[in-house]
Amino acid sequence: MKKVPNRTFLTEDELPKQYYNIAADMPNKIRPYLHPATFEPVGPADLAPLFPMALIEQEMATDRYIDIPKEVQEVYATMRPSPLVRAYRLEKALGTPAKIYYKYEGTNPSGSHKLNTAVPQAFYNKAEGIKRIATETGAGQWGTALSIACSMYDMECAVYMVRVSYDQKPYRKTLIETYGASILPSPSNQTNVGRAILEKDPNSLGSLGIAISEAVEDAATHDDTHYALGSVLNHVIIHQSIIGLEAKKQFDKVDDYPDIVIGCNGGGSNFSGLAFPFVHDKIVDGVDTEFIAVEPAACPKLTKGLFAYDFGDTAGMAPVTPMYSLGHDFVPAGIHAGGLRYHGDSALLSQLFDDGIVGAQAVHQTEVFKAAVQFAKTESILPAPESAHAILVAMQKALECKESGEEKTIFFNLSGHGHFDLSAYEAYLGGNMQDFEYTDEMLKAGLATMPNIPFQ
Amino acid sequence: MKKVPNRTFLTEDELPKQYYNIAADMPNKIRPYLHPATFEPVGPADLAPLFPMALIEQEMATDRYIDIPKEVQEVYATMRPSPLVRAYRLEKALGTPAKIYYKYEGTNPSGSHKLNTAVPQAFYNKAEGIKRIATETGAGQWGTALSIACSMYDMECAVYMVRVSYDQKPYRKTLIETYGASILPSPSNQTNVGRAILEKDPNSLGSLGIAISEAVEDAATHDDTHYALGSVLNHVIIHQSIIGLEAKKQFDKVDDYPDIVIGCNGGGSNFSGLAFPFVHDKIVDGVDTEFIAVEPAACPKLTKGLFAYDFGDTAGMAPVTPMYSLGHDFVPAGIHAGGLRYHGDSALLSQLFDDGIVGAQAVHQTEVFKAAVQFAKTESILPAPESAHAILVAMQKALECKESGEEKTIFFNLSGHGHFDLSAYEAYLGGNMQDFEYTDEMLKAGLATMPNIPFQ
Numbered sequence: 001m002k003k004v005p006n007r008t009f010l011t012e013d014e015l016p017k018q019y020y021n022i023a024a025d026m027p028n029k030i031r032p033y034l035h036p037a038t039f040e041p042v043g044p045a046d047l048a049p050l051f052p053m054a055l056i057e058q059e060m061a062t063d064r065y066i067d068i069p070k071e072v073q074e075v076y077a078t079m080r081p082s083p084l085v086r087a088y089r090l091e092k093a094l095g096t097p098a099k100i101y102y103k104y105e106g107t108n109p110s111g112s113h114k115l116n117t118a119v120p121q122a123f124y125n126k127a128e129g130i131k132r133i134a135t136e137t138g139a140g141q142w143g144t145a146l147s148i149a150c151s152m153y154d155m156e157c158a159v160y161m162v163r164v165s166y167d168q169k170p171y172r173k174t175l176i177e178t179y180g181a182s183i184l185p186s187p188s189n190q191t192n193v194g195r196a197i198l199e200k201d202p203n204s205l206g207s208l209g210i211a212i213s214e215a216v217e218d219a220a221t222h223d224d225t226h227y228a229l230g231s232v233l234n235h236v237i238i239h240q241s242i243i244g245l246e247a248k249k250q251f252d253k254v255d256d257y258p259d260i261v262i263g264c265n266g267g268g269s270n271f272s273g274l275a276f277p278f279v280h281d282k283i284v285d286g287v288d289t290e291f292i293a294v295e296p297a298a299c300p301k302l303t304k305g306l307f308a309y310d311f312g313d314t315a316g317m318a319p320v321t322p323m324y325s326l327g328h329d330f331v332p333a334g335i336h337a338g339g340l341r342y343h344g345d346s347a348l349l350s351q352l353f354d355d356g357i358v359g360a361q362a363v364h365q366t367e368v369f370k371a372a373v374q375f376a377k378t379e380s381i382l383p384a385p386e387s388a389h390a391i392l393v394a395m396q397k398a399l400e401c402k403e404s405g406e407e408k409t410i411f412f413n414l415s416g417h418g419h420f421d422l423s424a425y426e427a428y429l430g431g432n433m434q435d436f437e438y439t440d441e442m443l444k445a446g447l448a449t450m451p452n453i454p455f456q
Numbered sequence: 457m458k459k460v461p462n463r464t465f466l467t468e469d470e471l472p473k474q475y476y477n478i479a480a481d482m483p484n485k486i487r488p489y490l491h492p493a494t495f496e497p498v499g500p501a502d503l504a505p506l507f508p509m510a511l512i513e514q515e516m517a518t519d520r521y522i523d524i525p526k527e528v529q530e531v532y533a534t535m536r537p538s539p540l541v542r543a544y545r546l547e548k549a550l551g552t553p554a555k556i557y558y559k560y561e562g563t564n565p566s567g568s569h570k571l572n573t574a575v576p577q578a579f580y581n582k583a584e585g586i587k588r589i590a591t592e593t594g595a596g597q598w599g600t601a602l603s604i605a606c607s608m609y610d611m612e613c614a615v616y617m618v619r620v621s622y623d624q625k626p627y628r629k630t631l632i633e634t635y636g637a638s639i640l641p642s643p644s645n646q647t648n649v650g651r652a653i654l655e656k657d658p659n660s661l662g663s664l665g666i667a668i669s670e671a672v673e674d675a676a677t678h679d680d681t682h683y684a685l686g687s688v689l690n691h692v693i694i695h696q697s698i699i700g701l702e703a704k705k706q707f708d709k710v711d712d713y714p715d716i717v718i719g720c721n722g723g724g725s726n727f728s729g730l731a732f733p734f735v736h737d738k739i740v741d742g743v744d745t746e747f748i749a750v751e752p753a754a755c756p757k758l759t760k761g762l763f764a765y766d767f768g769d770t771a772g773m774a775p776v777t778p779m780y781s782l783g784h785d786f787v788p789a790g791i792h793a794g795g796l797r798y799h800g801d802s803a804l805l806s807q808l809f810d811d812g813i814v815g816a817q818a819v820h821q822t823e824v825f826k827a828a829v830q831f832a833k834t835e836s837i838l839p840a841p842e843s844a845h846a847i848l849v850a851m852q853k854a855l856e857c858k859e860s861g862e863e864k865t866i867f868f869n870l871s872g873h874g875h876f877d878l879s880a881y882e883a884y885l886g887g888n889m890q891d892f893e894y895t896d897e898m899l900k901a902g903l904a905t906m907p908n909i910p911f912q
Contacts, residue, residue, distance in 0.1 A: 005467070005468045011461070012462065078545070085534075088534075089534070174878040180833060373634055380534070380608065382631065419875040420875070422634075425631075426626075426627075429634065
């Protein structure tokens with residue numbers, strides 16, 4: 001049998017020309033988004049102050065495949081495909097009969113999968129005449145990606161960065177400014193939401209929920225400005241399907257197919273982008289694949305949250321969506337995987353999890369960093385802390401195969417590099433990292449803030 | 457005509473199986489290295505305390521092609537080829553009829569071309585039973601690369617990092633430690649050289665010359681330890697030929713060939729690795745290609761140095777080599793491109809420059825960073841400050857083509873990303889960056905320290 005190459009690419013001609021939309025195939029469709037004031041289902045007009053109509057259409061689309069605009073294909077050709085990597089050295093180090101593959105999204109200029117959706121979001125906004133986009137960022141990966149995409153289309157970009165990350169990661173600020181975007185610590189004094197929070201607590205560390213509220217207010221109060229979100233929403237997950245679609249073609253080339261598909265889970269787009277094109281095969285063709293969304297034990301929405309309507313942001317300005325949530329007032333412990341510290345989850349992923357089509361697992365950050373360091377020493381790539389959640393579970397599964405002797409094919413999303421997360425590695429190597437575990441009692445307060453709207 | 461792809465790769469089967477050694481083809485061979493104490497030509501035995509015999513043989517080899525060990529080919533297959541990128545967006549932004557290409561070496565785990573030589577150096581040392589390698593690092597790219605390579609072969613690695621960089625770049629320290637290496641600020645109290653310097657000046661900022669002396673002393677005084685250098689030496693330049701060899705195959709695929717080849721120049725391996733396989737065509741086949749080694753005006757060895765014998769390190773422990781040098785006591789101004797702050801140059805490159813086969817140009821760092829930011833905004837990649845020296849000159853050449861209407865093919869080495877150089881970008885964007893220009897008077901002191909050994 002011919003040896004599988006270490007890295008499998010695609011030619012420009014082979015790059016996907018359409019996104020995949022799982023809404024077409026899921027057995028139970030998602031419930032409608034609700035207006036945050038009236039709790040009535042939102043229509044396109046309600047979302048128009050925030051998003052261009054092309055993205056609103058994608059948000060509500062039920063088509064299985066959605067054309068990638070030619071202009072976006074051209075940009076993808078400068079940065080994609082990402083390689084499908086066979087982790088020979090990791091397999092050897094673990095002594096497993098399993099075959100381990102990962103899709104490495106850290107090779108594009110933004111260093112993570114976030115650029116996959118930043119590009120079409122900037123493109124559609126530009127096409128609608130928008131001059132400026134406001135957004136939030138936690139760890140900084142999304143803010144970096146959107147600032148790069150806006151530089152491509154010569155648009156202004158305003159990034160509200162969670163205060164604690166802004167202070168901890170000054171280099172993210174410089175990186176985002178190099179691409180010409182402006183960046184503010186959130187809560188800021190630029191919005192009503194921010195000023196109100198600062199009045200109560202001038203030293204507020206901020207949160208993703210607060211930063212979203214600020215960016216939404218910014219967009220809603222500026223005529224030339226739209227809002228952009230880096231995860232959670234359907235159109236974001238549609239864009240990220242490029243990862244899984246490429247991977248399927250790459251697996252075809254090496255004549256293999258995953259038995260287990262693993263991704264980390266913050267707002268859902270990282271896992272879903274990789275997994276949904278394979279979930280298609282499970283739903284439509286009955287392929288027996290195991291799917292695992294890996295979340296931090298410090299933000300356990302799928303494993304310990306409620307499936308119900310909840311606000312997407314702290315101030316209740318974003319649409320109310322049906323999702324697994326810990327409550328929109330829940331502030332997760334300050335783990336180093338800032339990209340996974342979101343109280344809720346994608347409506348699509350939430351529904352598929354509730355239907356038992358995909359599974360979930362919560363893990364602690366010290367075991368995550370132990371896996372990250374072992375991965376760095378064997379596969380040589382320094383992973384982002386978020387991505388390392390997927391690495392840990394992939395390694396656990398590979399070790400289970402070692403026990404059982406099964407030659408399973410394990411596939412995970414290495415969604416980004418950790419070049420801007422070295423303070424986290426420093427904390428781990430220095431023995432200064434804690435784990436967080438919530439009791440049911442502790443989670444109650446957050447869950448109590450959910451609006452209690454019954455599912456129809 | 458078929459459009460050239462944005463990025464051109466090679467399959468694993470197409471990766472080079474041999475390195476190229478320009479010593480076979482240069483019209484004037486380099487003069488022998490001399491022993492630093494006796495000034496007599498060194499033989500293999502003199503170098504044996506520092507290097508494995510396989511590398512010493514490469515250092516003195518005159519074969520045109522040198523086999524890449526199978527084990528090293530296997531590692532290269534996990535990280536190579538680097539893409540040949542057609543810079544369509546930069547061309548458009550400049551409005552030039554020129555075709556601009558770059559080889560992007562920043563996609564491997566170390567983020568720069570340095571890993572190309574770190575891997576074979578670690579391999580040959582391991583094969584000779586060596587357990588530990590000592591080295592120096594300036595900006596940190598070489599230290600990172602060698603620590604990764606040593607983790608591949610389960611060897612210890614001790615990195616002496618120039619004190620000022622060690623203090624400015626704490627994340628490089630964590631990165632190197634994550635791969636299991638140890639790192640010390642240089643001058644350190646671990647060596648006689650370091651202790652002597654600290655006694656005179658406890659606050660010494662260190663220099664590459666000092667750090668080399670420390671690493672050489674470490675290797676010479678530990679039985680199980682060898683020394684490794686990240687540039688300058690012939691075997692390093694032989695390993696880096698992988699860049700240019702791949703590029704030639706990639707240019708074949710897109711049916712093009714460079715008119716101008718550009719690389720930045722510190723110790724010489726960055727430029728030479730890209731250029732020498734093309735210099736072969738100039739020497740052997742008379743192809744009319746222009747070669748430009750770009751150096752900082754703050755360390756202008758080719759444009760203002762002397763071609764003579766000089767010490768490779770500050771303490772005079774390394775071999776004396778025939779090279780363009782500013783004198784081994786010369787301490788270049790503290791520019792942000794730390795990787796280009798070496799007083800001397802590769803013997804091979806020095807000879808070819810002296811023979812008029814390759815050219816050189818000195819540039820200032822503020823114009824370099826201006827080009828870097830424009831590059832980031834158009835090609836989306838944040839370049840290392842070192843690599844940005846090549847970008848600047850490539851852009852200047854492209855603008856000359858705009859004037860003349862010539863459709864030249866311009867090719868440069870984008871040798872690494874700038875993810876660990878954001879303090880430099882911060883200084884530039886904040887208007888806190890100075891240029892340095894030396895008068896002949898200022899350079900005299902450094903040149904006066906050269907040992908004054910006449911060329912035969």
